Amino acid sequence: MLDADPRSDAEVVAAVLGGDVESFEVLVDRYERRVFSLITRMTGNRDDAEELAQEVFLKLYRGLDRYDPAQPLRNWLMRIASNHTLNWLERRRVETIALDPNERGEGGLAWLAIDPSPSPAARAEAAETGAIVAAALATLPDNHRLVFVLKFMEDYTAEEIAGIVGAPRNTVKTWIFRAREALREELARRLEAPSRGIDDDLRRRANATDAPDRA
Amino acid sequence: MTCDDVRMRLTLLTGRELDRVALEAAEAHLAACAECRAWRDADARLDALLRTVSEEAPGSGFRTGVMARVRAEQAPVPRTWWRQPIFVLQGIAAAVALLFLLSPSGAEAVRDVSTVAAEASASSSVPVAPSLEELGAEISAIDVTGDAAAWVVALCAAALAGNLLALSGGARRRLGALLPCFAMLAILLGATAAEAAQPGDEAWRSLRETSDFLRIVLVGVVLAAGAMGAAAIGIAVRALAPSLVARADSVAAARSGVYQFLVGLFNFVILLVLAVLLLRVDGPRRFAGLLILVAMTAVASLGVAAWVRRIGTAILASADRGRSDLGRDVAGGLALAVAILCPFAGQVFFLALLVLSFGTGLLGLILRRSSTRPDKHETNEERRHGENDV
Numbered sequence: 001m002l003d004a005d006p007r008s009d010a011e012v013v014a015a016v017l018g019g020d021v022e023s024f025e026v027l028v029d030r031y032e033r034r035v036f037s038l039i040t041r042m043t044g045n046r047d048d049a050e051e052l053a054q055e056v057f058l059k060l061y062r063g064l065d066r067y068d069p070a071q072p073l074r075n076w077l078m079r080i081a082s083n084h085t086l087n088w089l090e091r092r093r094v095e096t097i098a099l100d101p102n103e104r105g106e107g108g109l110a111w112l113a114i115d116p117s118p119s120p121a122a123r124a125e126a127a128e129t130g131a132i133v134a135a136a137l138a139t140l141p142d143n144h145r146l147v148f149v150l151k152f153m154e155d156y157t158a159e160e161i162a163g164i165v166g167a168p169r170n171t172v173k174t175w176i177f178r179a180r181e182a183l184r185e186e187l188a189r190r191l192e193a194p195s196r197g198i199d200d201d202l203r204r205r206a207n208a209t210d211a212p213d214r215a
Numbered sequence: 216m217t218c219d220d221v222r223m224r225l226t227l228l229t230g231r232e233l234d235r236v237a238l239e240a241a242e243a244h245l246a247a248c249a250e251c252r253a254w255r256d257a258d259a260r261l262d263a264l265l266r267t268v269s270e271e272a273p274g275s276g277f278r279t280g281v282m283a284r285v286r287a288e289q290a291p292v293p294r295t296w297w298r299q300p301i302f303v304l305q306g307i308a309a310a311v312a313l314l315f316l317l318s319p320s321g322a323e324a325v326r327d328v329s330t331v332a333a334e335a336s337a338s339s340s341v342p343v344a345p346s347l348e349e350l351g352a353e354i355s356a357i358d359v360t361g362d363a364a365a366w367v368v369a370l371c372a373a374a375l376a377g378n379l380l381a382l383s384g385g386a387r388r389r390l391g392a393l394l395p396c397f398a399m400l401a402i403l404l405g406a407t408a409a410e411a412a413q414p415g416d417e418a419w420r421s422l423r424e425t426s427d428f429l430r431i432v433l434v435g436v437v438l439a440a441g442a443m444g445a446a447a448i449g450i451a452v453r454a455l456a457p458s459l460v461a462r463a464d465s466v467a468a469a470r471s472g473v474y475q476f477l478v479g480l481f482n483f484v485i486l487l488v489l490a491v492l493l494l495r496v497d498g499p500r501r502f503a504g505l506l507i508l509v510a511m512t513a514v515a516s517l518g519v520a521a522w523v524r525r526i527g528t529a530i531l532a533s534a535d536r537g538r539s540d541l542g543r544d545v546a547g548g549l550a551l552a553v554a555i556l557c558p559f560a561g562q563v564f565f566l567a568l569l570v571l572s573f574g575t576g577l578l579g580l581i582l583r584r585s586s587t588r589p590d591k592h593e594t595n596e597e598r599r600h601g602e603n604d605v
Contacts (some may be wrong), residue, residue: 021286028281037271050273057281061288070543076428129267155230177226184261 009067017065028057031053031074034154041149042085042142044134052088058080071163078156079164082146090143136186143167144179151176217249225255268580 008013015023029060030047035056040049059080067076138144146165150156162169221244228234245251529546 022282024285025278025282028278030556032281033270033272033276036273038269046271049271050277053273053277054281054284058288061285061426129264133264133268151230153268157230157232158227173223173227178257180226180261187261187264188257192588195341 009073013064013067013073014071016061022076024061027073031077032057035077036072038078038081038149038154039085041137041153042089042145052085053081056084059084062205073135075160075163078150079166082164086142086146109204132187135191136183139186140179140182144175144182147175148179149174153178216240218248221245221248221251222254226257
């Protein structure tokens with residue numbers, strides 16, 4: 001029903017600003033997967049991602065009167081999501097350094113959804129692959145991971161990414177290229193020696209996610 | 216082309232940016248370079264790996280959670296119209312204007328204007344495009360009962376009521392009701408500029424009789440000045456009150472209906488009458504009139520900024536161009552100035568329109584062709600606004 005809403009983003013925004021708060025749900029419905037996907041891939045953790053994504057939509061709502069309809073709403077939203085996630089990652093890094101290093105794994109990498117596969121064996125393998133990709137992504141610097149996810153997993157253009165992350169286009173292109181090179185090397189290393197490449201925490205999580213399906 | 220260039224290209228020109236033509240050179244290089252072929256094979260394996268990772272979807276309670284938090288928030292804009300400063304300003308302006316017209320001196324001023332306008336139109340022997348006096352004369356034709364003041368007062372009261380009615384609706388209605396006021400202000404500014412640019416009456420008339428060319432030049436100058444003025448208003452107001460203009464932007468983009476037009480037309484007529492009156496009186500009354508004009512300007516500039524940007528966006532979009540906000544403002548300003556000043560330009564306007572329409576089409580073709588080339592990165596101020604603050 002919400003999907004069928006014929007109004008454009010700008011019209012929905014105008015309605016919300018006009019006092020029709022409930023119309024905001026249309027925007028949430030349209031963009032929740034996009035926002036959540038990006039944040040999950042950035043943080044590697046669904047619970048954190050869900051909380052962060054909610055905050056992102058709240059930020060969108062609070063700043064709605066500053067929205068410029070000449071720009072696509074989804075790019076603006078992705079910009080908010082990117083900034084919010086980068087800030088959160090930065091904050092967490094500062095906090096975890098102050099904590100006991102043994103607890104550091106808790107909020108960390110290690111979760112990516114995988115396509116449903118026919119056999120349990122294939123599913124387990126795919127879960128392994130998802131976890132390996134997640135682990136490799138986590139080794140990239142935040143800004144490289146961000147542009148990589150936007151370009152290769154969310155299919156934004158370099159031009160749009162430049163607008164989202166607020167960096168010059170040529171810089172963004174370089175980041176994308178370097179991120180891809182680094183990720184490929186990292187993945188090759190991990191796939192060659194999977195038992196050494198993934199830490200215990202990651203392995204435990206991958207198994208835990210997979211276990212209910214097998215039962 | 217170096218190996219790095221090739222790899223960069225193969226990496227970047229993927230997904231929605233896939234460009235077969237641009238990739239041809241890279242493919243040719245691959246055929247000749249074994250190292251790059253090995254790189255490509257490894258890269259293809261990464262693609263296969265990434266494809267196994269599916270899109271993430273939030274839990275089923277996500278949307279409900281967001282909406283619960285949103286409802287707990289304050290509304291993003293005050294929902295009651297009287298809390299919005301621009302509407303307070305307009306309300307005050309309308310009330311002052313009404314009081315002024317109710318006073319005996321207001322009624323006197325109306326009669327003055329009728330007389331002056333009638334004299335002006337009677338003495339004008341050369342057929343020209345409508346001037347401010349003629350506009351005034353047309354307006355004084357309202358004087359059916361012989362008492363223009365009564366009509367003006369009635370119209371004022373109705374306009375005020377109409378405003379209150381419009382203001383009680385959503386933001387869209389509120390702004391729609393105000394838009395023609397902005398247009399009126401712009402016309403007034405243009406008319407004043409045209410009057411100021413007019414040398415002594417005699418000289419002006421002989422100029423008109425002798426030289427069409429000079430007239431075209433003069434109109435061109437006024438046009439350019441108007442365009443720069445409109446663009447400057449847009450840019451200045453955007454810098455001073457970004458959030459208010461953004462709101463006006465979103466409203467302007469969302470709707471442009473008959474309703475907006477009708478309600479606005481009402482305001483437009485009323486405020487035009489007021490403005491003509493106020494420009495005609497002297498002394499303290501003129502001061503009061505100026506105050507009203509200032510208040511109206513404050514309101515109008517917001518709308519002008521939004522409209523300049525919107526018009527410019529439309530023009531540039533039709534030329535498949537339009538990434539620069541400055542370009543949007545300037546193009547919009549130019550178009551608005553053309554529209555505003557056309558009544559004062561007479562036949563020159565049609566000439567200008569002709570040139571403009573052909574010129575725009577031609578420009579559009581040229582720009583469309585060249586816009587496929589990559590251009591430099593442009594910073595976008597608007598999108599910088601407000602992501603980091605809560």
